[in-house]
Amino acid sequence: MSDEGQKNGNAYESQFPTCKACGRIIRNDPERAPICEDCREKFIKYPFPKKIVIPSVIVLILVAVITIMRFPQALQAGIHYERGMRAMKSHAYVTAENNLKLALAQYPESPEILSNLTLAYYENGKVQDAMAVYDKMADENMKIEDDAVYQRLDNLMKEVSAVYNIPEEYMKEHEAVMALPGDERARKLRGYASQYPESVYIRYFLADVLFDLKDYDEAKLYIDGILQMVPDYIPARSFLAAIYREKGEFDKAITVCNDLIQRNSESVYALAALSRIELKRFNDAKSLEYMERALEIAPDDLGTLVDLAMSYFYNNRQQELTATLQKIEVHPEKADYQDDIQKLKDIFEGRLQWR
């Protein structure tokens, strides 16, 4: 509140008006307070009292110290979180994942970051990472306030439960089934699939075996069944695209891939699938375009590097192929991709006629 406290002029006026502060004779000016110029200057610089200034400065220093220590990291985390959330909204899940991971480094206990990171991981096909983050939230009883995120996580968990609900009886036999030759393995798995028709895992595994046996129609039957149970299951959709590709139904395969890209505009697996479709129909340059896009999105993803190497091979880009193979050789996740790397070698050395 500010007040016009001094009534100007008349009350103090005598024959010779004087300064109300020092008593000096002043010139009469009814528009201004009756003070001399020296006192005016003094009152203009009315001091801030020490009892106010000193605590204020202490508080400001305290605030400045706290702010300098905490604000830059909070702002950085906030910016990464915002970028992550914008990317989530535009279905750019790799960008979302990268930014949310950076925000999480500053605030590892934030349910907002963890819940969205779970979704981003899952959309990028990183189921194990998604589950690790989800388990952390569950272990610490974190509350998710955003209803839409909560609903998506709930759906995700239902999907994961459906996919990874492996019958105990089969689990005991898994190693033995794995050791069987292809035809025998398929026969055994058909038995389990009819015994446990709701098991997505068995159906998916069987479809995979049938795919290797080039029985694409039966493989599609099982994948269609899975998609009826869990319509949004990304690996099954990618698998469907591969089946269409091998059957020569390229348009259908491309439609499936485009659906995946609509769901995740940075879907490197969809881009890799498109690349393989183009290779299969001898559009090698187009295939490389897709893989270069995938490489821009996920330059360190081993799966991307493997498909890129294949594309370089068919495009006769020997120099780039050698560099990519060197990257694959030293990649920390190499052990997880042994089958794909072996398949690649078989193609390069002519042991496998892929197209």
Added chain:
Amino acid sequence: MLYLGRLIAWLTFPGVIVHEMAHQLFCRWLKVPVFKVCYFQFENPPGYVIHESPQEAYKNLLIGIGPFFINTVLGGLIAAGGAIPQLKFHSSSIFDFFLIWLGISIAMHAFPSTGDASTIWESLKKPNTPLWLKIVGAPIVLAIYVGSFLSIFWFDLIYGAAVAVLVPNLLISIMA
């Protein structure tokens, strides 16, 4: 209600002090003599500045609305340091709560008082006040009275909280 209002003023006393300091600062910048300042008291009004009534109406206007800018900016910046971790990531650090309390306390005292409004109004009514200033000043006076009326419904507190939330969100939106 009156006691609650006083309690809020006490709990948010840093805002009252900043408000009065802002008036005083504007007086100094505009070369208007100040005769007395009360930075905070346990009475109504909780603070005031007694200064000369400047001849130029624009000075009265700026002195009156000065705290609006200073309290808003200062409150927003201080609160931002705590509001981002608290609001975005549910951090429960005591430092964050301290910054939010201080920021909201300062921002919620941004609104000029009805006393400020009446001083501005008196200067706007003077015949030598330029027309453009009357056009600019009148809605400001009206806004101050409306704000004062709405403070019955805790508008000042809502404003303080909004500043504490909006400034960091705005910062992040611009920089992201």
